[in-house]
Amino acid sequence: MTSINVKLLYHYVITNFFNLCFFPLTAILAGKASRLTTNDLHHFYSYLQHNLITLTLLFAFTVFGSVLYFVTRPKPVYLVDYSCYLPPQHLSAGISKTMEIFYQIRKSDPLRNVALDDSSSLDFLRKIQERSGLGDETYGPEGLFEIPPRKNLASAREETEQVINGALKNLFENTKVNPKEIGILVVNSSMFNPTPSLSAMVVNTFKLRSNIKSFNLGGMGCSAGVIAIDLAKDLLHVHKNTYALVVSTENITQNIYTGDNRSMMVSNCLFRVGGAAILLSNKPGDRRRSKYRLAHTVRTHTGADDKSFGCVRQEEDDSGKTGVSLSKDITGVAGITVQKNITTLGPLVLPLSEKILFVVTFVAKKLLKDKIKHYYVPDFKLAVDHFCIHAGGRAVIDVLEKNLGLSPIDVEASRSTLHRFGNTSSSSIWYELAYIEAKGRMKKGNKAWQIAVGSGFKCNSAVWVALRNVKASANSPWEHCIHKYPVQMYSGSSKSETRAQNGRS
Structure with a gap:
């Protein structure tokens, strides 16, 4: 406890060093000013008169530099609002229902003799699901609830259209923005990229204007x-006075693995239906009604390394069935990539006190080498108020919780999102931000850090600053269930009985 108090005192002194020095310096200057004589003032005015040209040039240079800075600096990017898709209740898929879907998919496989089928694969899937951290209220796609399940292209399109259109309709209703006002559109879906593209589908459905700058990102995890x-953000820095619409989702229907390769079966137990639509703006007038300002984005890509490139890979198994294979190197690769990302992000967000400690230990390790085992891990909780760690699985959350020195409440949004919605891929960080808002924890000036990892291998971060006390938007995905959370789930290597903690705000 004493060491904690000392560190807090150190942090306070370094952070407020200027303020602590300001008042004594002001008193000293005031004392000296009071002792100035009329003769001293006469000499000062005389000096100004004889150096008038120099002072004028200095003043003009200062004004020119200030104007140049304000004209050329990047304009702020505001997050007006966002919407996370909430599937209908009849698509709820608990462990028993999910296992039934897996069984029906295997049964409908013309190349498989179910009577002679080895039940160990289904037993493996059940064990993984029970330990995954997912609850019984996650959602599956419509086509897979039918008997036999529909895994065709039409069903995949149906799933993605329901998710994207549902999220966008709610977003437009909440923001009252006319779709014709959207100047930039970015849609990302890693595994499902039909023709016409998903971005073209959005343009068609919502009748976006013909000169829109549209992009469709695929295969990026x-x-x-x-x-x-x-x-x-980069496009908003170029195109002035407009809106940017970002849609993040993933498709489940066509990406269920039906083989027996266990490294490919794990993804079946984690991924569920979900998606998010985000409205960004660079209009100065939108600041007052926006929720957040984008402070930083940091992207890290370690794909130049062969292990990183191949640790998450879509491929065919020995029987020709397509799935996503996870290599044994994924944990080490993820750790290295995340470390590089936070090393880049740290100088942008950490207070001076943490930067000093990091530099000191860095230099000491270089000089002393073996005597110092590890670099100092900065305390990001001094710079960030809320953490949205991608709900990729219980292991992902556990590792980042440990490596960043976070407490259970710091990863509560991630664990709750995994439990309630499963791994919704790139949209999970938005369900987590919505959780924090639904709990009433997002206050004006708070910083929220979204961090996600994905194939390639990549780790990407975004830091947002709350422009006001942020409340949950209408039709939030947590609207009818936030009172049930947090729940006590798996943490680390221990298993706890799942139960509601309704007393915790």
């Missing part, structure tokens, strides 16, 4: 949501 935000 679960971290593509931040990539889409970063792309929209």
